[in-house]
Amino acid sequence: MPWLLLAPCLTVxxxxxxxxxxxxxxxxxxxxxxxxxxxxxxxxNVGLENFTRILGDGEFWAVVLRTVVFAGGAVIxxxxxxxxxxxxxxxxxxxxxxxxxxxxxxxxxxxxxxATAIFKWLFDADYGxxxxxxxxxxxxxxxxxxxFASGPQGLAVIMLLVxxxxxxxxxxxxxxxxTQVPKELEEAxxxxxxxxxxxxxxxxxxxxxxxxxxxxxxxxxxxxxxxxQVYVMRNGHPEPEFxxxxxxxxxxxxxxxxxxxxxxxxLVTVFLLLxxxxxxMRQMLKIGEVE
Numbered sequence: 001m002p003w004l005l006l007a008p009c010l011t012v013x014x015x016x017x018x019x020x021x022x023x024x025x026x027x028x029x030x031x032x033x034x035x036x037x038x039x040x041x042x043x044x045n046v047g048l049e050n051f052t053r054i055l056g057d058g059e060f061w062a063v064v065l066r067t068v069v070f071a072g073g074a075v076i077x078x079x080x081x082x083x084x085x086x087x088x089x090x091x092x093x094x095x096x097x098x099x100x101x102x103x104x105x106x107x108x109x110x111x112x113x114x115a116t117a118i119f120k121w122l123f124d125a126d127y128g129x130x131x132x133x134x135x136x137x138x139x140x141x142x143x144x145x146x147x148f149a150s151g152p153q154g155l156a157v158i159m160l161l162v163x164x165x166x167x168x169x170x171x172x173x174x175x176x177x178x179t180q181v182p183k184e185l186e187e188a189x190x191x192x193x194x195x196x197x198x199x200x201x202x203x204x205x206x207x208x209x210x211x212x213x214x215x216x217x218x219x220x221x222x223x224x225x226x227x228x229q230v231y232v233m234r235n236g237h238p239e240p241e242f243x244x245x246x247x248x249x250x251x252x253x254x255x256x257x258x259x260x261x262x263x264x265x266x267l268v269t270v271f272l273l274l275x276x277x278x279x280x281m282r283q284m285l286k287i288g289e290v291e
Contacts, residue, residue: 027263034257050264059240060248060265064272067244070155071223076161078219079212081163082170084275089175089202101172108168116232119161123147148234151241153257158242166222170215177211178204221273245269 028050035041054060089097107115122130125146134142148154181204189199205212227246230238238247245265253262 018129024263024266027259028267030260032259032263034204037257037259046260050260051268054261054264054268055097061244063243063248066151066155067224070159070244071220071226074159074166074223074226075219077159078166078170078223079216082167082174082215085167085171086174086178089171090178101175104168104171107164108172110165112165112228114233115165116161116229119157119164120233123157124269131250150241151239154233154242158226158229159231161233162223165229166219168220173211173215177208181207183255214280217276221280224269224273224276245272 007245028117029045031044031046031049036043063099085100089100092100098154107112122128125131125144130146131142131145134140147157185203189203194202205246222273225246226244227250230247231250238251243251246269249262249265249269252265253259256262
């Protein structure tokens with residue numbers, strides 16, 4: 001009976017995820033370009049040639065490093081801001097908490113393309129609100145400043161966009177977790193002389209640890225797979241200094257029309273994420289055992 005009830009869901013997963021994954025693996029071991037796509041030539045099996053080429057390419061490793069730094073910065077910023085806002089929500093009046101929650105859900109539900117368009121306008125060199133506000137500071141000239149003139153600055157803006165979209169989920173989840181922290185333990189810690197930081201470190205944080213680990217793992221998976229924010233922010237043509245693994249794989253496959261190499265890059269990305277998935281699944285199993 002359990003397998004019968006799971007059958008529709010498993011069927012959809014196999015059709016939607018299974019076939020593309022199998023096709024991805026097959027393409028990563030083939031020479032597959034436009035001639036093969038249009039049927040003029042047969043796909044040629046090249047073994048590990050695609051993987052050897054990308055793993056020996058300095059540009060690929062630069063993209064990997066950029067992706068890891070970008071995702072790491074986004075995850076850390078998301079978790080820190082999410083925790084601070086969640087703690088703040090425990091100390092405000094109910095109507096303020098309800099208002100902030102509504103705003104968080106609204107921002108979380110905003111389509112990525114719309115959010116990206118808003119951020120493009122905010123950071124626009126000529127008409128951006130941020131440049132106009134910063135320019136009001138004494139001794140600061142920001143009118144006409146191009147935030148995307150350099151890779152680090154531009155990626156920092158995109159990171160803020162990713163964090164802005166991810167914080168609501170973290171805040172809502174951590175807020176739910178904070179309601180499960182026993183008030184008696186917090187009171188006992190205060191009576192023992194612990195300050196606000198001590199109560200958070202030795203009482204709140206250990207109780208929230210399973211949730212924090214899961215949120216961090218999910219954030220790593222999501223932020224390593226960021227694509228539309230970078231792609232749309234750079235008008236569909238990310239420059240080399242803006243390339244992350246997802247856009248790099250896309251460019252190799254659909255811009256250069258080297259689908260074999262693009263698939264190999266995507267498969268390497270999947271393997272890089274398997275570690276994060278393993279941590280997530282292990283944590284889920286632990287929670288299931290406790291329950």
